[in-house]
Ligand SMILES: Nc1ncnc2c1ncn2[C@@H]1O[C@H](COP(=O)(O)OP(=O)(O)O)[C@@H](O)[C@H]1O
């Protein structure tokens with residue numbers, strides 16, 4: 569070993585506190601279970617295996633991040649969990665019940681701003697409860713509570729275009745949580761924000777999560793974001809999308825900004841970098857063309 573570089577602690581060598589926390593966490597009930605799940609897309613060029621034999625569980629009030637290179641199936645996975653897409657094989661269980669379509673026990677927050685531009689912030693949040701026949705008085709009370717929790721009570725009556733990107737995503741979080749889902753599914757929700765706003769939003773999400781009974785599955789391609797937020801990180805590899813590793817994050821809670829430069833953080837980041845930048849077999853031209861057409865365009869256009 570080079571004597572000038574200090575040895576990093578092994579990312580698997582969890583501190584006593586983290587190890588105990590992990591043990592407690594795994595004793596909690598399983599909220600989401602994915603069993604031998606696979607997804608093939610039929611295309612004119614033949615079948616594309618987006619996901620192959622995915623297995624994992626998330627426990628109550630756990631925060632799991634999913635990370636992996638572009639095209640490894642992260643969005644496909646979350647769309648299947650949301651019930652927007654169906655798996656080709658295996659199963660997804662939420663509280664032991666098979667997922668067969670969308671449901672109010674799963675809240676979604678995407679990267680793109682998905683608020684209704686013609687509704688005020690409050691009306692956007694009230695939308696779900698009103699759809700669920702909650703009555704407008706109750707819906708409004710609930711919307712106000714959640715807006716307060718995300719720190720936007722003063723903005724209840726403005727329209728989405730009057731808000732910054734970070735604020736819009738806070739409304740999106742309130743709008744998902746107002747339906748009191750069991751699990752919050754987030755697909756790169758802070759991907760479009762600048763680095764500082766992103767860190768603020770991450771800290772803010774952890775604050776919210778600390779105060780409520782919710783399990784979070786958070787997709788990102790940002791290594792720092794995954795380590796900063798997660799209890800465990802599900803690392804996927806591409807072609808086909810498979811589980812490379814499930815990593816327990818060796819950081820105590822509450823997380824602090826200083827954690828981002830700690831030795832434990834660096835050790836985990838080194839491992840993630842190794843996994844994500846592992847050499848991959850290049851697909852042939854036909855598949856590559858296909859990838860360009862099918863993946864989220866923001867990944868390929870700089
Ligand atoms: N509707 C679809 N039809 C065909 N192939 C698709 C479709 N959606 C995604 N894919 C393919 O599945 C793979 C995973 O895509 P995606 O889940 O978007 O990855 P990620 O979100 O990790 O970038 C890619 O090869 C992509 O081209």
Ligand SMILES: [Mg+2]
Nearest residue numbers: 642643644864
């Ligand atoms: Mg994606």
